[in-house]
Amino acid sequence: MIDIFSWIFGPLTTYRAVLVTAILVLALLTIVLLVTLVVHKTYIELREARSARLRKKFETVFPAFLEGRNEHLSTPNDSLAIDALADVAIDQIAEVDHKTAKRIRAELRERGIVDDLLERLNNSRSWVKRYRALERLGFLKLVELRPIYLKLLETETDLRLVSKTLWAASYVAEEEDLPLITSFLSNSNFMSAKFNEYLFTNLIEEFRIKHGDDPTVSMLSGFLNNETVPVLLKRDIIESCGKMGYTPSVPLIVDAFHRYQDITEIRITTLRALGGLSADALAEIITSALSDPDWRVRVVASRNAGLCSESCVPHLEELMRDKNYHVRINAAKTLFTMGETGKAALRRALTRNDRFARDISNYVLGGSR
């Protein structure tokens, strides 16, 4: 009989030595893994417990310190304590008024928290540490870091850090920074429309707080009139205005609706934004939108038509026979919110030959007949 592995690998002693070595290495590695598992688990649980204790302590001490009830706030001296204080400060900044937020930032600067985070951002070799430092700095909304963010945008190549820097910069950016920011967002493969909206909302909100409404509207107008800015980015900024309920932007949005009438996305976005901002402005454009050739525009228009006068009722009644299901159902739902005139239209639809209109009216009216 032949021993297969002797045949392949040579004499028994050769492959035996190889196998024994491999087994010893694997056994050693397995023991190392097991020891690491136990040591790491023990260490990490202790670390987590300390982190939770520190956070709890700062959650009590820091607000008391800010209110003057407690004179002493110890300066954190290791990264765990620094992170705990920074996290508590971030939570506080989101809840307090601007004056107190300013004081919190000053305290963090004074205690070296900002310097420590900047040190990590600039010098750490791990992108994860840099990312976390950048995120904390971003949440702190430190105006003096604007040049650092702008420089980072020019030099950084890691896309994860670039997107985070853009986000951090959106809290502190000025009008002249817009071209740089939009140069990233203009790339249609960069992040997403939602991300753009997020950035624009931060930008508008912070700009409004710093400079007031008129300069903000002027900044928005410059952006929307800029021919070099891609139309889809303009759509994102309109969406942001609508989402944050920024009423001073209404004339700009109406203007955009007329100017970019041939672009469906803009028509949809302006209707949606105006639906949350101004019924009067919406009334100006709703009739044409209700008969738009694109069904998506008709859906948004029929959803928002309830804000306008009863003159929309015949149009909505007509849309209950639309070829698109989403238009029909939204038209019916809106009619239901338009008082007796709307309900009367739904009741009329109950007797129609059109089965879809009948079913939808039946569904929407439910028990209210």
Place this chain on the structure above:
Amino acid sequence: MYDFVIYLVIAVEVIIFIYFLFLNGSYTILTFLSLINIRGQLAVASSQYIDELSTGVFYRPISVLVPAFNEEKTIISSVSNLLTLNFPEYEIVVINDGSTDDTLSLMIAKFDMMEIERPLSLKLHHEPIRAQYVSLSHPNLFLIDKENGGKSDALNVGINASRYPLFCSMDADSLLESDALLRASKLFVEDREVIATGGIIRVLNGCTVENGKITSVRAPKRALECFQSVEYIRGFLTGRTSWNAFNSLLIISGAFGIFRKDMIQAIGGYRKSVGEDMDLVVRLHRHCNKEKIRYKILFVPDPVCWTQVPSDYRSLLKQRNRWHRGLIDSLRFSRGMSLNPRYGKVGLVGVPYFLLVEAFGPTIEFAGYFSFVFFFFFGYISRDFALLFLLLSVLWGTWLNIGSILLDNLIYRRYHSVWDLLKLSFFGLIEFIGYRQLIVVERLIATFTFWKTEWGKAHRQEIKDDIPQEAN
């Protein structure tokens, strides 16, 4: 003739040996790839950022679809858990797929459901609907009662009934962590190319549930459940995370996945298959590559879904048999993708790897066990070699298991007790003595009965909800 037999024996052994090296080697590489990938993914999902997403307007609303067939033991806990999720705008659509037990009546009674007539979109085909209900106590909870048509059919109904642009498919015996939806959907907000994401599935057996929420995470008590815990950790952390790097993830578990509705409608929804989850993802890859759509299908390691695993051998084997049949069915349906450059990395790497390692794996492994024993008894392999090789394979497997448990502990730290980790490590060690062979045999049976379409439903255990007693 004798020479021919010898050469044949040698050829078989060499193939099996190469396969063994390839399998364990690739798992080792995947483990290291996962470590790099997971750490980064967790860093970009801090709790502060997640909170900001949930309080802002930047989320995308989600419809959670829960197909249920004879789930009377778990459905109430599962839906109660879904109602407590931390997500700004979502609806739950439970689809009763012609259950013959009390699933429907329990749902109606527990959640004050009232029958409604709601027109549904007719984009995907499905079995007839009997009735639709809405909950009076939870307006975002809907129940659809339909004729039995299988899980894929129920999900198609759910997609038609859903209102939102994203949907999450879930199993009725699973529980989500409260911010799982936020974490899983975050990528849809940040990256326009993401069309599907799947979260990690962990074993619920052994954990304590209070008011539909998991309050204490412990390793399961039974050996069979512990084996599965180790398998789940290894499978999800090393098996799936690493495929993100190649954009070749072929499975998003049916227990928890989020999808862009328009893409699923574009491929005609779920196909009737016993492995509908994998089938859907493979078809998504196929569609996007064919239509030259830029896309990403990602495994996201931080949203956690807890699921009940079978606690008896019969149910476990039924489940594994079905999974394997589903895998073969799905790869067979999309067979044109394999080694086809038109489908990019997924065609050149993902599908061939799955074919070799997952679909044919049990056959090769079984052939390995069989020939090993056969050759040993007939003297073709020396006793020395047999023992050393056996030890090597068990140790390598153990190393991979403990590596996965360590990876899990580095990142998630869901198990708080060191003893739980040691217990799982122990089962990771003995998995290769009996348990693995049992599963291989069942998968081998499934390989040769792949045409069967029966579901083989596992026996369900009630999710014990330990509601704390109020102090008198």
